[in-house]
Amino acid sequence: MFNQHYRVRFAPSPTGSLHVGGARTALFNFLLSRKHKGAFVLRVEDTDLLRNTNTALAEQLRDLKWLGIDWDEGVSQFNAPDIGPFGPYRQTQRLEIYLKLAEDLVKNGKAYYVNSNEDHGAASLATPLRKAIKLKIPTNKQYEFNDLIRGPIKINTNTLDDFIIIRSNGLPVYNFSNPIDDHLMKITHVYRAEEHLYNTFKQLLVYEALNFKVPLFGHLSLILGQDKQKLSxxxxxxxxxxxxxxxxxxxxxxxxxxxxxxxxxxxxxxxxxxxxxxxxxxxxxxxxxxxxxxxxxxxxxxxxxxxxSDVALYERVIAFDNSVTLNSDKTFLIKLISVIKPVATNLEMIANLLKRFNEDLFEIKSETLLKFDITVLKIVISLWNKALSKTDNTFISESQFLQIIEEISKESRHSGKNLYQSLRIAILGTPSGLDLKKVVPLIKLESLKRRAVETLNQIDRMS
RNA sequence: GGUCCGUUCGUCUAGGGGUUAGGACACCAGAUUUUCAUUCUGGUAACACGGGUUCGAUUCCCGUACGGACUACCA
Known part of the structure; x- marks a missing residue:
């Protein structure tokens, strides 16, 4: 069973796809829960009806899963029922709880009704207008908490005003529902981004009014863009x-x-x-x-x-772009991947490189050819074509290839760049790329021939 | 403006009262390679500033500057 003395949560709002900052917050909470053998709760804070979108939550859950971040309690994917003893885990399904608590606060004199002000957005929800509820806050009182990351942080309530806890549409605001749920879900450690640091004081006020035990807070540093503004x-x-x-x-x-x-x-x-x-x-x-x-x-x-491993990478690549498998067999692709892997920086690059080996996709851009000396291309590739036609195995070996190279070099009097880039065009369609001696033995001879001929034809059309 | 948080190479960071201030990315140079890339070797580059405390401060304290967050019937 989980260590109930260590319970953390990630509480996203379904207003967009999963931000890397949110992913990091989720990751840290996940890591902490695993490290302490505690529980990781995923709660959805969907009280902003106007900004929620129906796809956002599904996307965020999918991305969390993709990252390998798993949770023990909370909402499930694909509209499956919530998991865990403290549900529901979607705030819009917990509305009575917040309302009841707020009304109690009013009865105790700790909160009060205010007239709805038409200036505010609630009216646009087309719900019948009712009164909002505001929390009364003590004057000139010092609040302090010991941040797990930053140490003691103090504030005086003079800088705070009474604030809305229930909107006129009946929905709670973040600073009210958040501490209530953390308490009810028995969260012990709240790790969240620094942007919430100041909110903590408002939430402290809520904990106090409601007589709830305060959890520990840790405020993570923000992730910034190159301009040092909050990443957005x-x-x-x-x-x-x-x-x-x-x-x-x-x-x-x-x-x-x-x-x-x-x-x-x-x-x-x-x-x-x-x-x-x-x-x-x-x-x-x-x-x-x-x-x-x-x-x-x-x-x-x-x-x-x-x-x-080559096989594992192959699986990732086809999951990324399954068009690479068209007319190509698995073992061939895996061999290619073993050659590509040492130079690859992402799956897209690997997929593109693999497609170069697909005969149906073989093409040379004319601007590529224009960068080269046509006569050099012609001499080298003709010799290459001639050498190929003298061979009749299904494949040519690395040593055969090296031998051919040497012959071409001797006959054409070209070497280095001129030689290799010309050949690479006739084989892969581009002058730069993979190590030819590794790659050529993997391609069928007939395919090499066809490519050489096609390249020659294309050169002829140009000159 | 107010409140709060922060400040070590361009970037992520380690360190911490006495260090040649360490590593990684990026960048530059050289070597290898058929090109780009890879790989290898080397290099440039940092304690924001001013006052304290101290024999000694980048490290502790206080200010200043700069950056940021928050300041909603958003979260």
């Missing part, structure tokens, strides 16, 4: 699905994110999620904000790609 849509790619679509491996994103605002306090950097569970320690949190660096993410991606 205008910085470009900020949601996990974008990185998935770019061919980033979930383990690479996890690895990169884990090192933003947290450190194992040594020189190690390559981690799989199991390693992180083992090493994770709240003492490694860093209060200073971190700038998101896509280059380093890419670096982690190459590391994790190389860490995969």
């Amino acid at each position: 849509k205008r910085h470009g790619a900020v949601s996990c699905d974008v990185y998935r679509e770019k061919g980033i491996l979930p383990e690479a994103l996890i690895n990169y994110l884990s090192l933003l605002g947290w450190s194992p306090k040594n020189d190690l950097e390559f981690f799989k999620i199991e390693d992180l569970i083992e090493k994770f320690d709240a003492a490694g949190f860093n209060a200073a904000p971190a700038i998101f660096d896509e280059k380093k993410l890419n670096w982690f991606n190459t590391l994790h790609i190389r860490n995969l």
Whole structure:
């Protein structure tokens, strides 16, 4: 059974796809729950009816799963019933709870009704207007809590005003429903982003009014864009699905994110999620904000790609883009992957490279040819074609290939760049790319011949 | 504006009263390679500033500057 003395949660709002910052918060909570053998709760804070979208929640859950972040209690995917003893875990299904508590507060004189002000957005919900409820807050009182990451933080209530806890449409606001649910769901540690630091005081007021025990809080550093502003849509790619679509491996994103605002306090950097569970320690949190660096993410991606076996990588690639399997057999693709793997930085690149080996997709862009000396291309490729026609095995071996190269070099008096780039065009359609001696033995001779002829024809059409 | 948080190479970070301030990404150079890439080797590059405390401060304290968050019937 879980350690009920260590319960953490991630509480996203279904207003968009999973942001990398949210993913990191979820990751840290997940890691902490596993490390302490506690429970990880996934609660949905969907009280902002106007901003919720129906697809957002499904996408966020999918991305969490994709990342390998799993939860013990909370909402399930695909509209399955919630799991866990403290449900429901969607706030819109818990409305009576908040309303009841707020009304009690009014009875105790700790809160009061206010007239709805037409200026506010609630009217647009077309619900009959009723009164909102505001929490009365003590004047000139000092509040303090010991942040798990930042140490003691103080504030005086003078800087706060009475605030709305129930809107005129009957729905609670975040600062009211959040502490209530954390209490009811027996959350012991609240790790969330720094943007919530100031809210903590409002929530402290709610805990106090309701006589609830206050959990421990830890405020994570923010993830910033290159301009040092909070990372947001205008910085470009900020949601996990974008990185998935770019061919980033979930383990690479996890690895990169884990090192933003947290450190194992040594020189190690390559981690799989199991390693992180083992090493994770709240003492490694860093209060200073971190700038998101896509280059380093890419670096982690190459590391994790190389860490995969050829077969495992093949599975990832076809899951990423299954069109690579058209007219190609699995063993051939896996062999190619073993050659591509050492130079690959993401799945998209691998998929594109694989497609070069698909005969149906063989093409040379005319602008590519224009960059080269046509006469050189013609001489080298003709010799290549001639050498191929003198061979009649199904495949040519690496040593045969090297021998052919030598002959072509001798006869054509071309070497180096001129020689190899010309050949690469006739074989792969582009002048740069993979190591030919590794790749040529994998391609059927007849296919090599066809490509050489086609290249020659294309050159003739140009000159 | 007010409240709060933060500040070590360009970036992520380690360290911590006495260090040649360490690592990684990026960048640059050299080597290898048929090209790009990979790989290898090397290199540039940081304690925001001013005051304390101290024999000594990048490290502790206080200010200043700069950056950020929050300041909703958003979360």
